[in-house]
Amino acid sequence: EVQLVESGGGLVQPGGSLRLSCSASGFTVNRNALQWVRQAPGKGLQFVSFISADGGSTYYADSVKGRFTISRDDSENTLYLQMSSLAVEDTAVYYCTRDLRDWGQGTLVTVSP
């Protein structure tokens, strides 16, 4: 059974940093495309970042480009999202997904003074 479990969310001040983790089971991360998608309170879904199955390609939404970095640790079968220079507008539940088919339960990031 495929499972994705996010962690690392929390309260952070504007300008701060946070690293989200997504622990995968039931499949290997280096054989699947993975994404981070976020949902601001009361809003819709928004693509954040993508990493290809071979790890050779990464994409970012314009709103996070230069501030967020997606990566993975194949030995830990875990996906990461390093977030820096966080702004109030980054407040959201962050989901990791496998090919937009399987989704984790999400982790809440709150950016507030």
Add this chain to the structure above:
Amino acid sequence: QSVLTQPPSASGTPGQKVTISCSGSSSNIGSNTVNWYQQLPGTAPKLLIHSDHQRPSGVPDRLTGSRSGTSASLAISGLRSEDEADYYCAVWDDNLDGPVFGGGTKLTVL
């Protein structure tokens, strides 16, 4: 503002058929297949339809997806109270190099 356009709300009575539309452009729906998701309050999105019309195991056949040109739609027949949720369409966008989502449609079962 979302790249894909969905009606913000839809409604129907039990047993009725409801259709939710998703409008895009040549760089997304016009070129790539569409997924549909259901999101219940406080939960993660659940995949209902992938590759325009394919249902994952466990999704009932009263849900059907279709795509034509730069639009797609999700039809739910035999409406049930448990169908009350938010529904999102999603598709890869060749110009943006990433997936794009519709703004979501809140379905109310009257």
